[in-house]
Structures are given as structure tokens and as C-alpha cells.
Amino acid sequence: MPADAYDRFMGRFSRPLAPVFADAAGVATGQRALDVGCGPGALTGVLVERLGDRFVVGVEPSQPFLAAARARLPAVELHQASAEDLPFDDAAFDRTLAQLVVHFMADPVAGLREMGRVTRAAGVVAACVWDHGGGHGPLSTFWRAAVQVDQSVRTEEHLPGSADGDLPRLAEAAGLRDVRQGRVAVTVHFATFEDWWAPFERGVGPAGGYVGSLDADHRAAVRERCRALLGECFDLEAAAWTVTARPR
Numbered sequence: 001m002p003a004d005a006y007d008r009f010m011g012r013f014s015r016p017l018a019p020v021f022a023d024a025a026g027v028a029t030g031q032r033a034l035d036v037g038c039g040p041g042a043l044t045g046v047l048v049e050r051l052g053d054r055f056v057v058g059v060e061p062s063q064p065f066l067a068a069a070r071a072r073l074p075a076v077e078l079h080q081a082s083a084e085d086l087p088f089d090d091a092a093f094d095r096t097l098a099q100l101v102v103h104f105m106a107d108p109v110a111g112l113r114e115m116g117r118v119t120r121a122a123g124v125v126a127a128c129v130w131d132h133g134g135g136h137g138p139l140s141t142f143w144r145a146a147v148q149v150d151q152s153v154r155t156e157e158h159l160p161g162s163a164d165g166d167l168p169r170l171a172e173a174a175g176l177r178d179v180r181q182g183r184v185a186v187t188v189h190f191a192t193f194e195d196w197w198a199p200f201e202r203g204v205g206p207a208g209g210y211v212g213s214l215d216a217d218h219r220a221a222v223r224e225r226c227r228a229l230l231g232e233c234f235d236l237e238a239a240a241w242t243v244t245a246r247p248r
Helices: 003-009 011-024 042-051 063-072 108-117 140-149 166-173 193-202 205-213 216-230
Strands: 033-036 056-059 077-079 093-099 119-130 177-190 234-246
Touching: 003 011, 003 063, 003 193, 003 205, 011 042, 011 093, 011 119, 011 177, 011 234, 033 042, 033 108, 042 056, 042 093, 063 077, 093 108, 108 119, 108 166, 119 166, 140 205, 140 216, 166 177, 166 234, 177 193, 193 205, 193 216, 193 234
Parallel strands: 033 056, 033 093, 056 077, 093 119
Antiparallel strands: 119 234, 177 234
């Protein structure tokens, strides 16, 4: 997946989410932080602003995303690695964060367990996932429209961590302690409907893949149903579940 296409599509929500998530994780001066699944660097950049280049490390399994992050943040230590196999010693970080990553992990419990392993005893493991399950994610309106046009559509409601209570259950299964769930939200303004719709045509993620699979008439039906639900100029709120915990 091209990093620039992803950034134009989901980055418009993940970028404003990053400082809110960092607040929820208690990121503050003097800490060393790891960004797990850093993607093009939305959260990594916020961590650098708060902690400095030398105190931030990122990992990302996708080579195109990693290249984009390195171009944006050349002074940051970045590695190609998965959440389930982090290339760091035990207790290496004060804060270990995964923004919008848990639901893409091959094994979310193993990934969270690894995040706990590399976090100091007094540190915090933090993760967040869009509230797809509750219908309040950034793409929920799109999927609602798609289902109204075709009830056989498989939405993102089933993704791990995307429903109330999912992230705490995963964290507890990973052996983390002092597990606490939270919820945060961001609002993004769209001056025109087409500003919102255009990235869906670029084939990014499950939503883009679905749009790309449709014939012209079906695609137009979904687009116009979205327009009816959203209007021509609107603010869209997207909420995410968060979990914070401590390693054992």
C-alpha cells in the first residue's frame, strides 16, 4: 500500500488523534518511547516533539511505510519489525504505544505481550483502535451506506479491539496489569463531500478495496448514499477505544 495514499486517506484522522492518544498514554519529557507499527510517522512525530529525536524509537513491518517515516524523521531510530517480535531488550522503554495497530496484528495478544516485555515495570503500555464496533469510527458512515446498498457487505466491526471491552480483554490475556480502558475522539472538517469521498477511489485499505471492486453503477449508488447521510459540508467525529496498562 503506498504510504502517501494511506496518509491522504486515514492520515487526516490519525494525525489529529496522535496528540490525544499521547496524552492518554501519559507521554512526558524525560521518557523514552517506542512507537509500534509507526506507519508513515503520525504518532512518531508527536513523540519527537515531546521527547526529542534521541528518546523515540519506531518499528514498522511495511517497507514503504518505513521509508516514508524515515524520510519524514531522519534522526529517529526506526526498525523494520513486527509487534510480535520486537528487536529490543527487556524493559527498554518508559512508554510503548500502538496507535491504530492492534487490529492489524497477526496475533494481538502476542503483540501486546511483546509490548509489555520491552516496557519498564513503572512504565505504560498503551494502544488504541477506532470504535468500529460501536459505529463511531472514521469509516463507519461509509460502511453504513455500503450495507444499505448491499446487505452482504462485510464491515470492519469485527476487527480485534474495535468494540467496547475488546482492548482490555486482549491486554489481560497478554498478561498486563492495571488495565484501564478509555475513549477519545477527534473531529475533522470537510469543506465538500468530494474532499471526503475522493480517497476512497484510491484503493486504500478494506474500504478502498471494496470501492475498487464495484461496477460503476454500484459505486455510484454507495457514493450517493454516503452523500445523503453526510451532506455537502460537514464535521465528522471519529472515536477510538484506548487501553493503558503496566507490564508484570
